[in-house]
Amino acid sequence: xxxxxxxxxxxxxxxxxxxxxxxxxxxxxxxxxxxxxxxxxxxxxxxxxxxxxxxxxxxxxxxxxxxxxxxxxxxxxxxxxxxxxxxxxxxxxxxxxxxxxxxxxxxxxxxxxxxxxxxxxxxxxxxxxxxxxxxxxxxxxxxxxxxxxxxxxxxxxxxxxxxxxxxxxxxxxxxxxxxxxxxxxxxxxxxxxxxxxxxxxxxxxxxxxxxxxxxxxxxxxxxxxxxxxxxxxxxxxxxxxxxxxxxxxxx
Amino acid sequence: xxxxxxxxxxxxxxxxxxxxxxxxxxxxxxxxxxxxxxxxxxxxxxxxxxxxxxxxxxxxxxxxxxxxxxxxxxxxxxxxxxxxxxxxxxxxxxxxxxxxxxxxxxxxxxxxx
Numbered sequence: 001x002x003x004x005x006x007x008x009x010x011x012x013x014x015x016x017x018x019x020x021x022x023x024x025x026x027x028x029x030x031x032x033x034x035x036x037x038x039x040x041x042x043x044x045x046x047x048x049x050x051x052x053x054x055x056x057x058x059x060x061x062x063x064x065x066x067x068x069x070x071x072x073x074x075x076x077x078x079x080x081x082x083x084x085x086x087x088x089x090x091x092x093x094x095x096x097x098x099x100x101x102x103x104x105x106x107x108x109x110x111x112x113x114x115x116x117x118x119x120x121x122x123x124x125x126x127x128x129x130x131x132x133x134x135x136x137x138x139x140x141x142x143x144x145x146x147x148x149x150x151x152x153x154x155x156x157x158x159x160x161x162x163x164x165x166x167x168x169x170x171x172x173x174x175x176x177x178x179x180x181x182x183x184x185x186x187x188x189x190x191x192x193x194x195x196x197x198x199x200x201x202x203x204x205x206x207x208x209x210x211x212x213x214x215x216x217x218x219x220x221x222x223x224x225x226x227x228x229x230x231x232x233x234x235x236x237x238x239x240x241x242x243x244x245x246x247x248x249x250x251x
Numbered sequence: 252x253x254x255x256x257x258x259x260x261x262x263x264x265x266x267x268x269x270x271x272x273x274x275x276x277x278x279x280x281x282x283x284x285x286x287x288x289x290x291x292x293x294x295x296x297x298x299x300x301x302x303x304x305x306x307x308x309x310x311x312x313x314x315x316x317x318x319x320x321x322x323x324x325x326x327x328x329x330x331x332x333x334x335x336x337x338x339x340x341x342x343x344x345x346x347x348x349x350x351x352x353x354x355x356x357x358x359x360x361x362x363x364x
Contacts, residue, residue: 030297032313033305066347073343080336083329087293095296126328128320131313187301191308200304207300233348 028120028138029183031131034190042186043136046117049144053114060111070237071111074103077226078112079119082142083129086218091210097219100146101175102226105154105168106241109147116143137190141182150175150223154243164231164244165224172223176216180208 034042061067081099088095103112117139123129130138154171158164188201230238238244302312319328 028297029301030312031315033301033310035310069343069346073340073347076336076340076343080333080340083332085295092293093296093299094293122332124315125317126319127332128315128318128325132316183301187304191305191310193308195308200308204300204304207304208296211296211299237347 028123028130028142029134029186029190031124031133033131034134034137034186036133038186038190039133039136041136042134042140046113046136046139046144049110049113050117050139053110053112053117056108056110057114064240066237066240070241071107071115074107074112075115075118078103078115079122081222082116082119083123083127086215088211088214090214093211095211095215097172097215097222098142098146098176098179099219099222100142100179101150101154101168101172101219101223104147104150104175105171105223105227105243106230106238108241109144109151112147112151113139113143116147137186141186142179145182146175146179149178165228168224168227169220171220173216173220175223176219177212180212181205184208 057067057071061071078099081097081102084096085094086096087093098116100112100116103115107115117135120130120135120138120142124132124135124138150171153174154167157167157170162170184201184205187204188197192200227238227243231244235244235249239246239249305312319325
């Protein structure tokens with residue numbers, strides 16, 4: 001490849017990266033919001049998923065040398081996407097997509113959890129985004145629920161022979177929404193005290209809706225775009241990752 | 252004939268998808284007042300939802316472990332993170348989509364991997 005083309009690719013990457021040099025308006029649960037026992041509980045839930053993700057990564061990358069660059073690409077993409085504040089004019093607020101729908105489809109949910117955990121740790125340590133004590137809760141909402149919701153939605157729709165772009169769109173949409181439903185559950189259980197769970201849960205969930213409904217649509221469109229782009233550029237990768245069947249590529 | 256049926260089906264699916272998007276956006280408009288924060292413009296949902304409800308129930312956010320949210324320091328950290336993330340994404344994208352760059356041998360000749 002000639003130098004100008006290579007330079008262009010780096011500049012594009014740089015452009016994506018520096019496109020959000022603004023103070024962060026985010027959605028992760030901040031440091032100190034959850035009481036100790038609830039923070040510990042969510043760590044307990046997250047650890048097996050992260051451990052399984054590490055094991056899956058080791059197993060797959062032993063047999064496939066192209067897998068690590070794919071994981072690297074997805075990790076960087078999730079990191080960038082999940083700290084990209086998007087203003088939602090109809091709500092007058094900002095939030096960010098999660099990116100775990102894309103990684104859940106392409107890498108599988110287990111490795112997607114691991115990738116999300118790494119992105120969340122960097123954000124909690126250096127970007128004042130999320131928190132170290134709430135890392136477990138944020139892994140569960142964004143990593144576990146986002147990845148699994150995206151993956152399951154995509155697989156279910158594809159097995160019902162739904163078009164790739166629409167399946168990708170719905171996967172991104174549900175991955176985003178699942179993240180915020182889980183965040184509502186985590187927050188409610190942490191702060192409710194003696195109040196009934198459901199009434200506070202609905203209040204928090206409804207408060208998320210004006211921002212997260214349209215943002216879910218954006219995340220769906222992004223997910224569909226990435227899946228379709230990869231299908232055009234590297235269909236063999238999608239076949240290897242079991243996103244597409246070989247006969248679909250041949251057709 | 253078959254391909255004609257297929258394209259009609261995919262067209263109706265696309266219409267359904269578009270209808271769903273419009274419905275979602277309209278619904279979010281209808282719930283607009285719930286997300287409005289009286290404190291400043293464009294708050295994040297962490298501020299307008301998470302911290303708001305946490306404060307109302309006696310839980311205040313603590314300072315981050317490493318507090319980079321001081322003055323323009325956070326801008327710098329975000330800029331740096333963006334540059335690093337962008338380079339990593341660009342590098343792996345190139346590796347996957349185009350293949351690695353050719354190595355230059357000692358004699359100055361290019362070797363393709």
